[in-house]
Amino acid sequence: MDLANLFAAFDQITEPFVLGVVLLAAIFGLFVGAVPGLSATMAVALLVPITFFMDPVPAVAMMVTATAMAITSGDIPGCLLRIPGTPSSAAYTDEAYAMTKKGLANQALGASVVFSCIGGLFGTLVLITCAPMLADLALNFSSYEFFWLVVLGLSCAIFISPASTLRGFVSLLIGLFLACVGMNNPAAFPRFTFGNDDLLNGVTLLPMMVGMFAVSEVLRYATDAEQKKLVITTQVGNLFTGMWGLMRKYPKSVVRGSVLGTIVGALPGAGADIAAWMSYGVSKRFSREPEKFGTGHVEGIVEAGAANNSALAGAWIPALVFGIPGDSITAIVIGVLYMKNLAPGPLIFTNSPVEIYSVFLVFILANIIMLPLGYLAVKLARRVLNVPRNILMPLILLFCIVGTFAINNSVFDVIVMLAVGILAYLMEENSFPIAPAVLGVVLGGMLEEHFVFSMIKADGNLLMFFSRPIACTLGIFALLIWIFPLCRGAYRMTTQKQEIQP
Template structure:
């Protein structure tokens, strides 16, 4: 109880509440501008969090990410351009409804479903995380090795598109994680004689380059900069929401639970949660033909999943120190900067900070209602923001943010090089999430592997000598063999059909 009251005191003070309000407005602005993702918004906040206490710093990131995910629905509805990747799953439905004169009704449904999904995911986070932390206290280097490998494997198999490209993207991140001093011999690796690289590649310049700078290059390399904004219609924001929720309450619960579950998988995130939830809703719907023509059912499923996926991604980040998505990957870096080590011990050593984090999640989702309503009512202000003026300002923020971490020009060069590489990869449909997880988990994977080898005198079977380690190892191997099993099953089904007797 003392820790709980301490957590409330950390949140309900003028400084933290002011930061939450400012972060909510910033998140709405960034999410509503096409091309500026929630991850980019969080990455731009990192230099500012240097000067904050731990609670306001985490509150700013949580609130910004939640608001940006919802705000991405605004340009998706009016312009058919998703503001964030999480909005892409149902952008067709939203825009078709806007063309029917139901733009505000659609955004009102998006807003309420996003709030419900976020609160649902937060409840799961509150009740599941402490229990998982007790199990995680039994983990050794063997279990953490398999857990890191599980996260890297999930980032490949959950990625949308080519798995080969996802694997190659992962290798890019793993390569970056090897830069610096070898943990065993102390020999420098891939430093090219640059002293600043002895400590490894800093995570934040890579994030800024991979997301913010990449989006800037995408904008200036795109030919469809100018699109006409449809007139804002006079339909009510929340007028039809109660009847939609009454009719599709099963979709709301299914989308929220699916989003939380998928968000908890390392490497998945809100965008994949939205896609999978939308696909599940369509497959179970009685009106499948209505999908794609402006059907509110698909919006209920996917918009509740993307915000619940944000909360779900914090489960592995807090309990195991394994990022659930790119946003929590940034958060882990911020926690380390604040002297807190993500993992099971944070629930014992964090004191009131953990309860403060849970409280922030509830406030961030509740404050979404008034600020989201204002954003919907004034949607034209966000849509008409001149991006040609905005993008150079963001570029300045990128350079200053990368330099401010270590006051080193090397980090600026890293940001520029990674941004160029990310632009080339993105233009060729390479996913970015595996590369990010490769960089974040590469060191964890290597360190725990080498520690385990030292403990067992090089015996590889020792990775299966403990019950939890053996279970995680079997899960990872089954994930690797899953494509082979699927291929063999399809071949068997095809052969059995060919051999089945045909009736004349």
């Protein structure tokens, strides 16, 4: 690293205008992330017109900061109201809300903010030091590797399910079915539309997510007498109390979440959403207390929170080195880079070193200011707990309707939200978890796309899915995950029969 370029980059990001842009972008990102139905991608997209009038460094700094803040603040409504602010927060929304009902909202929100910061800094360090190497690894992923990666992601649905494996699998199938609706498939063939043109675009993720988490909660409150008596009296104090203790208790979770988030983020098309789901599932799989997951256990939040923001930095690795977007956010950023005459690719490190170092420093700055600004955002949001629930629930339903309509200016999205909310309510009333269904919708399209492309390349030969070293390793690992519970169940049934027989 050239120190002269590094000092020049430091001078650029410490200019008052750039610091002001970073601060305003941080506040904007916190607001967008905390509003259910809005996403970090939407935050970046809304900022693109403003970048037309900016130099490259403040333009990129604005988008980096808004993204990091939106991903983190998405945990706030998830924890306090069981309504994830962003799709990546949905992975551990139930866990965080369970902690709030137990009076541990302070710990849940503190873990989210602190370990998001740690994960973001780790991902940035990897971005600075290992970008070319990890980008080469990402380029080795063909449709075969991506197929097995998605299968592993879907396997997390079984791990994260607090109910039985069978119920989690059924919920996953419901999500995969919803992902089949519309023309979003390799053949662009309309499926399960029943002649309704509004279903041609499929079931949109954000209305579905708002319906499953928010509308179902409103219905539960309206029909359950115990919910009406429930009073949450949690006082959100110092978020940082006990965080050092969590760091000492779960060091492997922090490292594992940061590493997995960075690797998944570096894979084109993956992003923070998949990283959060996979990290939460891995956390439960390797936890010493897996039975506590789903009851208000902070371990999963620690690991998935670290994965969230480390994936953001990881997604920039293929974007900068090869111009391949790691997620939807970097796809937008790449367009802005081209507009600012900063063509992504291997030469960007030699042609524009100062600007690249500025991006690295902005990542560090954004994750550092996440601590004080996240603290202030939680302090303001905690007032939600003081609102009587008979007033709060109708307001939540109103905001869900308005927010869902605003996404595409579509009344049909509101209908989808309400219908899916009723479905989620019925599922939970019968002990079917909804998190696997959300994961099925998120990954269903990718699963089909990579399977079809792989089958075309393999000319129908299934053995080609194991023909490449990385694909073979991922495939064997995925099959073992699915086969092991079946073998264990068969072994238990055989043992029980032998015990019954005299």
